[in-house]
Amino acid sequence: MWTLETNPPFHTFFLRYFIKIFSDSEIIVRSTSLFFALISIFLLYKLALHLFDKKTALFASTLLALSGTHIFVSTEARAYSLIFMLSIFSFFLFYTIFYKENFKKNYFYIFSIVQTLLFLSHLTILLVPIIQFLSLASFQKKKENLLLFLKAHIFPILLFFIWFVPSVLAKWNLSTFNGWFFNYDTKMANIFTTFIAYFVVSDVSSFLQTLIILLLLGLLFFLYHTFLRKPALRPILVSLILWAFFPALLSNLLGIYVPKYSLFALPALYILIGYAISHIENSTLRRAFFLVICFLHLGPLLALVSTPVYSAYKHTQYIEKHETENSLVMTLPFQESLVLSRYFKGHSPVIGFYPYPDQMSLNERIVRHNWQSAPIDDEKLDALMKRYIASKNIVFYTTYQKKDDMIYDWFIKNGWTVQEGPVAGNYVSIYLFEFHAPENH
Secondary structure, eight states: OOTTTSSSSSSHHHHHHHHHHOOHHHHHHHHHHHHHHHHHHHHHHHHHHHHHOHHHHHHHHHHHHOOHHHHHHHHSSSHHHHHHHHHHHHOOOOOOHHHHOOOOOOHHHHHHHHHHHTTTTGGGGGGGHHHHHHHHHHHHOOOOHHHHHHHHHHHHHHHHHHHHHHHHHHTTOOOOOOBBBGGGGTOSSSSHHHHHHOOOSSOHHHHHHHHHHHHHHHHHHHEEEHHOOOOGHHHHHHHHHHHHHHHHHHHHHTOOOGGGGGGHHHHHHHHHHHHHHHSSSSSSHHHHHHHHHHHHHHHHHHHHTTSSSSTTTTHHHHHHOOOOTTTEEEEEGGGHHHHHHHHSSSOOOOEEEEOSSOOHHHHHHHHHHBBOOOOOOOOHHHHHHHHHHHTTTTTEESSOOSSSSSHHHHHHHTTTTEEOOOBBBSSSEEEEEEOOOTTOO
């Protein structure tokens, strides 16, 4: 089953055995991401100090510590905080070996191990060695260094393909290109909104968005002049610029506007911003500029830490209070039934709407289809819904969408009356609807 999951299995295996050793409580499971995030701040400080100076290191690591986006991923039991840590560590070793030309065997072996863990953590992180190779090939005159870099990736690539080939074969006949990320709402998405999302998690004012864009444009202007004036720094600057900007540019060119897939570029952005701030000659102006950038982070950060991201309790408590002997709890996407089942203490059955006629277990359904949208024609939907709600007089339905939802529309079309329940969450909003059957049901 591990070959069916969308991404390589390292983080999943890690969490599985971590839970076995400790427990599956939310605090314990999420503490791993917090731990990786704290290490990331330390590693970013060391990396910036390694490349530039103490001022750059302090500015960059402080901004990462204040980043609402970084804090957000450090509270999730997902791979993104691990990716942050591994990508920073990877670049630290990369610069140590190939730019500082410290060819100790220990560094080489550790670099190969880190690259292996990166390859086995997330598909998008494959851009890290590509960026490293491009930056190395741009300025490296010694062919043996390029060969050494490629040699360090023999073992990582072998292990990756042990997962990747069976994974592709297992998904070959499925709706592989029907992933929700290809159908992401692009009406308001562009390269600028991707970079804005690097810095803030929540929706922010147009004024704050404009300030962030002006900051990035000013950074690019500064980097251009630094590139012209300091030839010795060009290899490092090219590498950091590729790391900071290439992932977002590539994902946008491919029509994927989901910022979290290129979020590992954020450390490079903070190093470049820290380096730019440290080169403001007037100390008063330098401090003032740094405080302004901190202020850009503080508003969204305070909103994040003071607002629940998502809690199922609003829904479960409401359903427990209003359920009847013939009520049903239904959710879309179907894997959200795991969350509701864990916290729901009532007697109504909890089902996830699943459109495919198979006999697979819930676990296998999740690894096969959790990343796909679920297309179904009206006739099949009607037959499936009638089977789900037979003899039920109330259906509690949770969904991410308030409009254009096929299940919601089906209930209304078939004469069910609806009452809107509480919305669970803030940054992640899941809606609850209470449907009552018509008299002739």
